[in-house]
Amino acid sequence: MELHLKIIGALLIVLALVHVIFPRYFKWKVELQNLSLVNRQMTYIHTFFIALTVFLMGILCLTSDTDLVETSFGKRISLGLGIFWGIRFFIQFFVYSSQLWRGKTFETVVHIVFSILWAYFTIVFFRIYLI
Structure with missing residues (x-):
C-alpha cells in the first residue's frame, strides 16, 4: 500500500x-x-x-x-481521504453534465482519465482503512 x-x-x-x-x-x-x-x-x-x-x-x-497504513490515526485520515475522493468520483458522474464531454474527443478522454484517477484514489484510501 x-x-x-x-x-x-x-x-x-x-x-x-x-x-x-x-x-x-x-x-x-x-x-x-x-x-x-x-x-x-x-x-x-x-x-x-x-x-x-x-x-x-x-x-x-x-x-x-x-503512518497512514500502520496507525489507527493514519487509517482514520485515510478514511477521510477516501470519503473526499469518493465524493469527487460521484460528482464526476452525477453533478457535472455529460454535455461537457460527450461527443468531444479530448474532453471524453479527460473525463475517463479523471474518473479512473478518482476511483483509484478512493479505492486505495478505503482499502487502507479496511486492512
Whole structure:
C-alpha cells in the first residue's frame, strides 16, 4: 500500500500544480468578467485553496505513507481521504453534465482519465482503512 500512496502523492502534487493554468486555459479573464467582484475573487481564491489542499494531500502521502497504513490515526485520515475522493468520483458522474464531454474527443478522454484517477484514489484510501 505504501507504493500506492507514493504514486498517489506524486499524482496529487502534479494535479495541484496543474491548477496554475486554469485561469488562462478556461479564459477566466473573459468568462468571469460579468461576475461581481466577490464571486470572481471567490473563484480564484477557492481554486487556490483546492490546489493547496490537493498539494498538501500529496505531501502527506509521500512523507507519511507508513503512518497512514500502520496507525489507527493514519487509517482514520485515510478514511477521510477516501470519503473526499469518493465524493469527487460521484460528482464526476452525477453533478457535472455529460454535455461537457460527450461527443468531444479530448474532453471524453479527460473525463475517463479523471474518473479512473478518482476511483483509484478512493479505492486505495478505503482499502487502507479496511486492512
